[in-house]
Amino acid sequence: MSKMTAGQRDAALGAGAVALMLNEWIEQRFELPAAQLPDLSHESSPAAAAAALRRIWGLGELPIKNMVHLLEARGVRVFSLSLDTAHVDAYSMWHTSTPFVFLNTMKSCERSRFDAAHELGHLVLHRHAGPKVKDAERQANEFASAFLMPEGSVLANAPVMATVDQLVSHKVFWTVSVAALAYRLKDLKLVNEWHYRSLCIEIAQRGYQKSEPNSAPRETSQVFQKVFAALREDGLTRADIADQLAVHVNEVDELVFGLALTALAGDAQTQSRPRRPVLQVIEGGRD
Numbered sequence: 372m373s374k375m376t377a378g379q380r381d382a383a384l385g386a387g388a389v390a391l392m393l394n395e396w397i398e399q400r401f402e403l404p405a406a407q408l409p410d411l412s413h414e415s416s417p418a419a420a421a422a423a424l425r426r427i428w429g430l431g432e433l434p435i436k437n438m439v440h441l442l443e444a445r446g447v448r449v450f451s452l453s454l455d456t457a458h459v460d461a462y463s464m465w466h467t468s469t470p471f472v473f474l475n476t477m478k479s480c481e482r483s484r485f486d487a488a489h490e491l492g493h494l495v496l497h498r499h500a501g502p503k504v505k506d507a508e509r510q511a512n513e514f515a516s517a518f519l520m521p522e523g524s525v526l527a528n529a530p531v532m533a534t535v536d537q538l539v540s541h542k543v544f545w546t547v548s549v550a551a552l553a554y555r556l557k558d559l560k561l562v563n564e565w566h567y568r569s570l571c572i573e574i575a576q577r578g579y580q581k582s583e584p585n586s587a588p589r590e591t592s593q594v595f596q597k598v599f600a601a602l603r604e605d606g607l608t609r610a611d612i613a614d615q616l617a618v619h620v621n622e623v624d625e626l627v628f629g630l631a632l633t634a635l636a637g638d639a640q641t642q643s644r645p646r647r648p649v650l651q652v653i654e655g656g657r658d
Contacts, residue, residue, distance in 0.1 A: 383452070383459050387473065390450045390626050391466060392616050397598055406446035406470055411495040417510045420496055421517035432524040434545045438487040439590040442472060447494070449487070449592055451476045451628045463490035470494045476628060479583040480590060481548040488515035520545050520555045531561050535573045539584050546587050549579045591628040599627075 397403065409427060414420035425431065428445065435441055439449050447470045452459055461483075463472045472490045474483050492514030497507055528544055530537050533556060535549065542552045553574065557567040574580060602612075613620040 379459075383462065383473075386450070386452060386622075386626065387462075387464065387471070389616070389618055389622050390448070390471065390473070392618075393450075393612075393623065393626060394448050394469070394471075396612065396616060401598055401601070403448075403594065404444055404446045406468060408445060408447070408470055408491075408495055408498075410498055412497070412499065414496075417492060417496060417514035418517035418522075421492070421514045422521065424491075424495060424518065425521065432521045432527075434524070435484070435488075435519060436546075437590050437593075438484045438519075439474075440593045442487060442491065443592065443594045446470065447472055447491070449474065449594075450626045451592075452625070461486035461490050463493050465494065465498055476589060479548065480587040481542070481546060481551070481583050483589065484546060485515050485519065485548065485551055488518045491515070491518065516551065516555050516558065519547055520552065522559060525555060525559055525561070529556055529561060532566055533562065533570075535570060535577065535579075538570070538574075539579075543585060543587075548583055549574055595627040 407428075409424070411420035411423055414423055428441075442449050449472050452461075452473050452475050459473075459475060460478070461472065461474050463470065465471075472487060472494070474486055474490075476483065478486070489511045492511035493507065496510055496514060524545070529541055529552070533541070533553075538549045538552050538556075542549055545552070547555075550571070553562070553567060553570045556562045557564070562570065577584075609623055610620050613623050616623070
């Protein structure tokens with residue numbers, strides 16, 4: 372936050388305020404998954420916390436197929452950041468008993484997934500009280516790396532003293548960036564410090580820090596897709612939602628991964644629903 376201008380900071384905080392209103396509006400009409408995030412601040416290390424959360428959630432050593440879907444299935448409200456806040460990587464917060472994560476969708480899928488895991492680390496490690504900012508960021512990065520690339524999985528599948536070409540090939544298994552996989556190999560002592568520095572130099576020379584090779588499709592929200600499908604059946608438009616929230620329609624679009632909510636023929640007003648729909652959210656674990 373100290374590196375942001377006042378306008379940039381206000382834009383990021385403003386997006387969070389609108390997201391809280393939109394979430395409350397949705398929760399009045401739909402039964403969303405309850406939060407299932409334990410407090411793991413007592414774990415011996417961020418990596419241990421990541422392993423513990425995988426055990427609690429029954430993920431084992433499997434790669435995470437979709438981080439956004441996984442978070443939503445566990446009760447995290449995931450929103451996207453607008454172009455006005457493109458300088459923000461991501462951020463998270465607890466509002467009462469509900470966790471929120473905001474992601475920058477202008478980044479590659481791999482980097483956005485790491486951001487999502489990073490913010491998950493903050494939510495389970497630093498909910499009540501946390502260390503200084505630099506320590507908290509380091510811990511969240513360590514958590515994200517271990518959560519996306521479990522030690523047993525990496526030891527079983529990654530090459531020793533890998534080349535950059537091998538990293539490009541193997542990163543697809545965990546859907547992570549080349550740089551993140553290189554660091555994880557160093558962390559697990561599958562490459563030494565000298566070799567890691569050589570990998571970083573070649574990764575930079577190839578431009579992989581700015582343009583991720585073999586990038587996966589960006590992840591989007593499953594909850595919003597289901598919510599908007601139900602609202603379409605009621606003839607509710609995105610303009611109706613924006614009017615009820617007293618915000619511009621673009622602010623709604625930017626928070627929901629750009630998913631368009633179009634009206635049915637006649638642009639009918641919303642009708643009363645007999646009951647609050649219960650959304651069935653599919654977890655992002657890979658079979």
